[in-house]
Amino acid sequence: MVDPSSSREHARTRSFPEICLKEMCSSQLEPSCFGYPFSIFFIVINEFCERFSYYGMRAVLVLYFKYFLRWDDNFSTAIYHTFVALCYLTPILGALIADSWLGKFKTIVSLSIVYTVGQAVMAVSSINDLTDHNTDGTPDSIVTHVALSMTGLILIALGTGGIKPCVSAFGGDQFEDHQEKQRSRFFSIFYLAINAGSLLSTVITPILRAQQCGIHSKQQCYPLAFGVPAALMAVSLIVFMIGSGMYKKVQPQGNIMVQVCKCIGFAIKNRFRHRSKEYPKREHWLDWASEKYSKRLITQTRMVLKVLFLYIPLPMFWALFDQQGSRWTLQATTMDGNFGAIQIQPDQMQTVNPILIVIMVPVVDAVVYPLIRKCKINFTPLRKMTVGMFLAGLAFIAAALVQLQIDKTLPVFPAAGQSQIKIINLGADNARVTFVPQNFNVSVEPLQGTDYWTFETSQLQSVTVTSGSNNETLNVASAGGNRYTLTVKNTMSGISTQWLLDNVTSKPEEGKNLIRFINNLPWTVNVTMGDADFGELIPLSASNYGVFSGGRADKIVVSTNVTNCTATSNSLGFGGAYTIIINECSGNVAALNYSQDIPPNTVHMAWQIPQYFIMTCGEVVFSVTGLEFSYSQAPSNMKSVLQAGWLLTVAVGNIIVLIVAGASKLSQQWAEYVLFAALLFAVCIIFSVMAYFYTYIDPNEIEAQLDEEEKQAKKDPDVHEKEVEAVSQM
Incomplete structure (x- = not known):
């Protein structure tokens, strides 16, 4: 095998493939490139594609639940976190299969096939032409879509969770004992592939989702958003299998988790079997397993249980952290995503986290921690984790503050016993409108509209309209819980009025706009806006609302029997509803007036960046430190x-979201954010107390002492084992 360091100067003049081919030819048994086993490149590419597949699908998942399956926010959040929890429970199953039965290679291949099928099923489930459709494009029967979606998610959870504990370990198996440096660098490259895959996918799949596709109606393209991750997962599987002949495949040696569980179970069973006082007490309850299991295994299990005990409060951190993909994404749907040259989709805000991770990890390691050490502060791993939990709580306080600002901009819709009425004056004179018996009146200027006023339906009898010298009284026969627009116009023959039912009871979804037209011309016109045809409108009539993407200006064409006139719509922001009045059509130019029915989103998505930043800071000092401490x-x-215990805390954290969100019954989202923050602050205090009483150990030193004892016991079998002080004090 060629040593790259011995021919560094010559390597500068050769291409990457030439170097790799040279090394491969020089060692037929172990093909390598730059001193690394050539097989690991297949593993790294496999991991990149798999992470792209998983995070790309997950990025748009909660919006798929809400906008395609038409589930409400709470149910969408519940199913999302159930899926994530399942993804972090199945690694235990994958580890058992790999270590006790199939081995890592066969486990990865088998579960990757399951994974690919699951992604394909998700793509098929989102095809909106599977069933008959209503006029708005939504399926008449959603059962087929739900059944396929749940099947796909279960298969994905089995696949991604099952291979999670196997792939990185399988990569480590490819190195020889003397390649510690290369193995360490491999894990860094492996981690980079994970972050690159997740970052690219959370940018790309929301863009794919925002495309229009479908036969019955032009809907958001979830089949493409799910189909590309499915294709990447298939590529991941193919690439991994191509390298099959180069892999070092370690045969299953039995699962240490099974041995640990058996040891704990036997100790508990043996302890309760000998409950009488005639049996002497033992140093630790696990020592009751000494009749069957070695002192080495018992001591190692005690060390592990000490760390697992500290894991108990940790799920609360993940309960908050994983809501970036659910509650925070739903929060972004009510915000303004206009960043000037680009329009950010709500699910793309999740990319802030991996971007900040790439920036923050080296900054914290190279700047923050050294500064803390210079200040003579003993910033132990458990203290770092405590700070991380506290920061996650602060991030949710920041999210609550943003939500309060969003709530101020949300329109108030009528309750069951209420009606809301607005006035649009289509005439050239001022119009005064009086509501009876409230004796509430308002003056409306020509070609202007008012805001909505709320009335108790049972108490609203009539409306009197006065304009110029004309006066007219109208009866009000409105149903509760609805919005109405009253159009008035003073003409030579009197006042012309019309009640319009505004069947919009919520803000438009995903930052879209709702637009309708009123024909204020004396003749019938045909109206189109962009690709949407509003059809023919007779004088003083109104069209239904049409749905348009926010933040863009569309061409409006008004066609009459005599001429066509055009205009370019105003840029109407995001998440609003508007009535556009056609007042004039002359010289091929249409004169338009705009009346705002629902205000657009005014809180910018950039206000989510602080909460993402605080949460990412918490992740850096919590997650990275937690794994380092555990190992x-x-x-x-x-x-x-x-590793299995750590992944289990993530699963339990997502289950906590289901429990707390379901039990709290809070009607205000900001209050739920505060509740989660308060729970984490309380858990943070408990964890800090547990950390204060924890005594750090050196497992290598303890194992060395055990090795020494075993050597002494072999030399003199009659020598009784002596308890090592460091072990007995654990």
């Missing part, structure tokens, strides 16, 4: 046990 405190052969 430093665990025996060398039980890292997988702690």
